[in-house]
Amino acid sequence: MSSPATQPDFGSARPGGRTARTRAAVRDATLAELAAHGYRGLTVDGVAERSGVHRTTVYRRWGGVDGLVVDALDLAGEDGWQPPDTGGFAGDCRALAAEVHRSFADPAQGAASAAVVAASFQSPRAAEALRGFYADRNARSEVIVSRAVDRGELPAGTDAAAVVRAVVAPLFHRLFITREPLDAGVAEQAAEAAVAAALAGVFQLPSGA
């Protein structure tokens, strides 16, 4: 199973070693608590109890609630995720949108991801960590565009970051702003719209280079 594109895959980074296992256990507990009780209900005691890691250890290493959320996002960003590589630009964009849709549709992962987005509205540190996570995810996704330029599918000077944002923005808009249902067809349409706009030259950088 591949990791999700532009949201945290909280389950994939499992480095070995005792410290790393503790970190993963605390991360899992943080996300489970966040999904169950929201940011407002997230406590060091709750995470300590759920993870089996002593609360003094949690306080010492993570500082508190904000540190727990930030580290969960940092850990999610340490995975080896790469965007889909289907051999073609339109296929890559469709696969990217489909990954985002599937990961939010997954009950456990979707709840954890939504809880982190919600936390970002209540904690400036969570917001900054989430901003960094998405910036990294989007930067990794830009290879979809550079490959398309190399293949001659897109004009040189296409703003790769703009294309990637265009693919995923409609999905997040439905999930978190208008709260409309998301399905595979919506994801596919978002990808196709971004592809059509890119082919029409909408995302050309001003310099053209």
Added chain:
Amino acid sequence: MSSPATQPDFGSARPGGRTARTRAAVRDATLAELAAHGYRGLTVDGVAERSGVHRTTVYRRWGGVDGLVVDALDLAGEDGWQPPDTGGFAGDCRALAAEVHRSFADPAQGAASAAVVAASFQSPRAAEALRGFYADRNARSEVIVSRAVDRGELPAGTDAAAVVRAVVAPLFHRLFITREPLDAGVAEQAAEAAVAAALAGVFQLPSGA
């Protein structure tokens, strides 16, 4: 000054009469408190003090904090807002995106709107009211597409709701998810991408009618 497109213009609906003035005063106070302290810091006492309306009146008529947020959104939805009408499809889409950008860039209105979005993550009733507000706003905006179809600029069977969502989604994605800066150029690019996709037939309804 026109009202904003797809977010609440909390200042424009000012019906006459004592009851209406009280409602507007409480709405103003609710948004100011929300912008200053967030949903978590919103209290009936704070709204009563700021509005000059007695707290027992606020409790009786609005019930509590959730009722205050819901009524502020209901009141915002009672205005006479209509989408831009520039005489052309691309111009209408650009003007719509520019309105959203300007209204979020306005310090007072932007803060209130952002606070309502934040509240929707903490209160199911606020989320439902916001969902209803956007559904109504987007429905009113669909005339942009029907006019374009009538003019022969777009093929019949274009999904108007999908076009409108495509115009504004990238703006909300930046503001509330990736927390990247928003400027007039980003708004224009979002509009142009939606226009290119619509012209390419991406938003055609399956029936084609």
